Amino acid sequence: MIEQMRQTAFRTSSFVVDHMLGRLAKWLRSLGYDACYQQRYGFNELQTMLQDGRHLLTRSQRRKKEFPLAIYLKSDRVGEQLLQLQEQGLFWPPAVPFSRCIRCNCALVKSDPFQVIGLIPEYVAQTNPFTIKHCPSCGRHYWPGTHRLNMERQLKAWGIKYLPALKESAAPATDVSLTE
Incomplete structure (x- = not known):
């Protein structure tokens, strides 16, 4: 159990990026982060990805309500979105x-x-x-x-x-x- 916690604690962040954030997905991949992106996700598919430890990134208020742990990105600009993720500590440990x-x-x-x-x-x-x-x-x-x-x-x-x-x-x- 302790070893599993250690591995999780030092694993780089991985993300699932909704359909409004395609450019962000490419930049996250450039930074070395595992960033799943596709045009449509089913509810169960997203639930499974979140259970696997991925962070859901969205610009949708509705999606944020469906998944309270989702990270709502305030800006529609990639640079500001990356800064928000950095400020929230999601780039640690670095990829x-x-x-x-x-x-x-x-x-x-x-x-x-x-x-x-x-x-x-x-x-x-x-x-x-x-x-x-x-x-x-x-x-x-x-x-x-x-x-x-x-x-x-x-x-x-x-x-x-x-x-x-x-x-x-x-x-x-x-x-x-x-x-x-």
Whole structure:
């Protein structure tokens, strides 16, 4: 029992995000958090996810009344929503940024540098061979580049605090997928 409490206490937050918060789901995934998102959830499906320890995020007053433990997000702006979650302590312990697929929410895995040849730009394969990750579900590839740097800058501008120190020298590649 004590071990289960320890594991729960130090497990990063996971979320279920309702249909009004699709952009937030992508940003939560970018931050490394498990964020389930789909257009419609049934009552029982949401109940099960909450029992599994997920935090329900919503902009719906009706949904908040149905699920009193749901977190009602006051703002319709992603940056302010992230700040609200941070202020409520839901980003502790911190997740590993850029470790989940922003499209399908799966944890990313390291790619074999020799198996990505022809799937990603040659320059990226040559300059960043050991930083390339892929989603085992959708096959999308990710690597540190200018797109990621821009996302880190945006998060910093919003006041999201736990990210690693940003380096101003942008890597020449971007986080994009050429293997969808």
